[in-house]
Amino acid sequence: EVQLVQSGAELKKPGESLKISCKFHGNTFSTSWIGWVRQMPGKGLEWMGFIYPGDSDTRYNPSFRGQVTLSADKSIDTAYLQWSSLGASDNAMYFCVRLAPGSGTSSYFESWGQGTLVTVSS
Amino acid sequence: EIVLTQSPGTLSLSPGERATLSCRASQSVNSIYLAWYQQKPGQAPRLLIYGASNRATGIPDRFSGSGSGTDFTLTISRLEPEDFAVYYCQQYVSSPRTFGQGTKLEIK
Numbered sequence: 001e002v003q004l005v006q007s008g009a010e011l012k013k014p015g016e017s018l019k020i021s022c023k024f025h026g027n028t029f030s031t032s033w034i035g036w037v038r039q040m041p042g043k044g045l046e047w048m049g050f051i052y053p054g055d056s057d058t059r060y061n062p063s064f065r066g067q068v069t070l071s072a073d074k075s076i077d078t079a080y081l082q083w084s085s086l087g088a089s090d091n092a093m094y095f096c097v098r099l100a101p102g103s104g105t106s107s108y109f110e111s112w113g114q115g116t117l118v119t120v121s122s
Numbered sequence: 123e124i125v126l127t128q129s130p131g132t133l134s135l136s137p138g139e140r141a142t143l144s145c146r147a148s149q150s151v152n153s154i155y156l157a158w159y160q161q162k163p164g165q166a167p168r169l170l171i172y173g174a175s176n177r178a179t180g181i182p183d184r185f186s187g188s189g190s191g192t193d194f195t196l197t198i199s200r201l202e203p204e205d206f207a208v209y210y211c212q213q214y215v216s217s218p219r220t221f222g223q224g225t226k227l228e229i230k
Binding site: 037059100108109110111113114 | 212223224
């Protein structure tokens with residue numbers, strides 16, 4: 001069974017950079033599609049993008065392209081979501097997900113991390 | 123972009139009652155690409171249904187999904203206290219992947 005464990009809550013100032021992580025526990029990190037989902041306070045779920053750690057193939061939601069960067073390190077089975085300059089609109093909970101295998105990116109979000117709360121405040 | 127509209131926004135029912143939640147898509151979605159998730163306060167969402175009608179591992183059989191084209195339904199046959207939560211539908215075939223805005227199922 002796959003388990004996704006995310007890094008802890010972050011408190012940052014506007015304009016700062018940030019990189020949060022998602023540690024994959026299982027045997028198939030390099031052959032899994034990993035995604036990220038944003039949930040703003042009191043709001044619904046928004047898909048941000050996917051990455052395939054095997055070759056770092058990355059797909060972004062156009063709404064998030066250029067705003068965040070997805071990456072992965074196969075040597076430590078960890079995926080990352082990073083910002084170069086945070087803004088107030090980045091205040092949210094962020095979840096990493098693993099897509100069910102077998103259908104590429106046209107697959108449901110089978111496993112979820114516990115979430116990382118990002119607070120941006122001056 | 124495929125817009126998913128869930129109704130009602132809030133559903134107030136009592137334990138033991140039947141819940142029917144709707145998800146309507148702005149364009150046709152092949153049913154194999156429609157999922158439902160449950161989210162309880164302070165928790166990550168959990169996969170309930172994929173392919174419109176397939177229960178995920180460990181999901182009780184009181185949860186069922188149906189539908190095709192633009193209209194999909196999640197039914198909970200007899201509500202248990204732990205079922206009161208927010209439910210989201212999602213399509214996972216078209217980019218961007220989209221979720222409905224959620225239905226909050228609350229205790230009456």
